[in-house]
Amino acid sequence: MRSRSLRYVPRRPSRHSFRLACEIVRERDFKLVSREIVELSESGLLVRPDENSLRVLTGEELIVSFMAPFSRIYVDAEAVVARIIHGRRMTDAGPAIGIAFQNMDGFSRELLRKHADDMPTSAMTPRSARRMFS
Numbered sequence: 001m002r003s004r005s006l007r008y009v010p011r012r013p014s015r016h017s018f019r020l021a022c023e024i025v026r027e028r029d030f031k032l033v034s035r036e037i038v039e040l041s042e043s044g045l046l047v048r049p050d051e052n053s054l055r056v057l058t059g060e061e062l063i064v065s066f067m068a069p070f071s072r073i074y075v076d077a078e079a080v081v082a083r084i085i086h087g088r089r090m091t092d093a094g095p096a097i098g099i100a101f102q103n104m105d106g107f108s109r110e111l112l113r114k115h116a117d118d119m120p121t122s123a124m125t126p127r128s129a130r131r132m133f134s
Helices: 106-118 126-133
Strands: 016-026 032-040 044-049 061-067 074-085 096-103
Touching: 016 044, 032 096, 061 096, 074 106
Parallel strands: none
Antiparallel strands: 016 032, 016 061, 032 044, 044 096, 061 074, 074 096
């Protein structure tokens, strides 16, 4: 009989579909990148780029500010562009930017983790995602 190894595999933070106002600017010149969050997790977020925003590159440093869901507390964090979604694939909901938090204080991270149970999980299908971006 074969024994199973009990390895600890860290769980990826769950993403939550959540339209939320925000302000995301590039750190080097403070130009606006986005004003709307589409998905949120404790490790990062997916945002919809502003219509007249500049192009951003993977690895660019950003400053993120938004009001935490279900509270009146603002979350400010340093972040980096992790992924650029151009919206060319059939499954893409449109252009989007994946952002990973770099520096966030423990209180803000705990606040996002605490309210994650109250947020709907992200189960985007191509059709529902298109409606979200129109």
